[in-house]
Amino acid sequence: MTSRIAAPAHLRVESIHVAYPTGPVVHEIVHGLSFSLDRGDIACLLGPSGCGKTTVLRAIAGFEPVTAGRIELGGREISRKGHTAPPETRQVGVVFQDYALFPHLTVAGNVGFGLRRLDASARRARVAELLDLVGLGAQAEKYPHELSGGQQQRIALARALAPRPDLLLLDEPFSNLDVDLRERLALEVRDILKELGTTAVLVTHDQHEAFAIADQIGVMHEGLIMQWDNAYNLYHRPADRFVADFIGQGVFTPGTVDLQNQRVRIELGSLPLWRGVDVCATDERDARVVDVLLRADDVIHDDASPMRAEVVRKAFRGAEFLYTLKLPSGQTLLALVPSHHDHAIGEKIGIRLGADHVVTFPVNTAAYANPNP
CATH class of the missing domain: 2.40.50.140 (Nucleic acid-binding proteins)
Structure with missing residues (x-):
């Protein structure tokens, strides 16, 4: 009987440190943080403002260099001290907090923006496929200002997914929406990502969003992950007092x-x-x-x-x-x-x-x- 060899993690973050110079002083934001994620899984970095979660996301995207440790994606090293692969070479999609849609482009134009290497026919087909997936096929010729906040968020998601990224990063994507819509949209986004088999990392301070969308959640505090676990264990088996206080009531x-x-x-x-x-x-x-x-x-x-x-x-x-x-x-x-x-x-x-x-x-x-x- 032959044993099965587990596939290597799709995303591997190993003991990374990220620091910013503040005048003559270097201020370290992330201190030896590690986690890994299998292909097709959805993770969340959850924590209060200032804990370093967005900094970790920016390091994975290639917007910030690491001062120690390394990041691998699909078996390829994309960050280490002294080397940061450019964001455009990482095959990483990003959904920003403010959606960052182009106001002068239609919905279809926004979704197809990153598909300029495709011919016109293939680009139209991919845009139509993504708009149908996010339930906005009838809005293709409208402009962003004509859409609701929830619809704009779906367009930002479709645009990030259009080039078929190896990894999708979502930076507080629901924070501009009302409370009821946040959790509902988080569930819809999870369904879309799972249907496509997309590997994703979400950053949020809202535990209800995290519970709705993520397979694994890392609760962060002062630049470290205090517990990497599923929602049930975070709630019922917190690893320390910080997690116990932060999760649930x-x-x-x-x-x-x-x-x-x-x-x-x-x-x-x-x-x-x-x-x-x-x-x-x-x-x-x-x-x-x-x-x-x-x-x-x-x-x-x-x-x-x-x-x-x-x-x-x-x-x-x-x-x-x-x-x-x-x-x-x-x-x-x-x-x-x-x-x-x-x-x-x-x-x-x-x-x-x-x-x-x-x-x-x-x-x-x-x-x-x-x-x-």
Whole structure:
């Protein structure tokens, strides 16, 4: 029986550093960042403003040199210290935040702009194919100012895809759209990219966009990827406190670990630990104080529960309320409750734990208790 050899990664970013001179001082933005991406996969660099995610995208595109490390695309080295292949030779498409459409060209003219090497017949056929793919075949002769923001975004996507790039980069492409349209368009873009088998990297600060479009997500902080994972693990198994705080909504509540019974006790009750919890591995005592991450969906509204909590804040979300609740100890937590349960500020409601596991952190540290189920 012969073993299968895994195909090499289509995009490989290895320990890159990127720095900008600021007067006499060189300011390093990215510090030894690494990730890889298989052909046809969609990745997202997710993080707050100033974390370095757009700088990484610009380095992949060839707009910024790396001061250390290397970048490979399709097995070809495109960046290393002292060598930056020109952007036009990389076969990389870019969708910019402001779309960068040419106002004097029609929709068809914009999409066909990068196809000047094709003859007129082949160019028309490719433009028509892409416009149909993005659902704008009937808009070919219109101009960008005649289109909505969502339509302009689709035209920018079609233009970037027209030359069949080896890699597509999307720099905050939905940031100019309203909140409802962002997630819907992200799902549409994912469908288009998957249909074409296009490898892509998205940059965003919006986790809902990231969850909607990406196969793998790298959460960035201060020039580093803190965790490279799928959306489920980022939410339920965050690698450190930064990821836990940045992804989803939750609070840290004090807990006591019972190693003998492999449980953690908090004010709301007791929950089992995952096997091999690292926070406990070096401590042979029967108990240890930890911080327990509780998400808003870990707390269930239950009128029959003896545990009561006071409503101190509420935010209407349509189908749900996000309640901020105060326990008898004064500890606060969050709960998502169906919106037909409309409770007043100051009212006490019954709650219970709805989690089947917990993520724990040593108190006042960023160490992670790896679940390893």
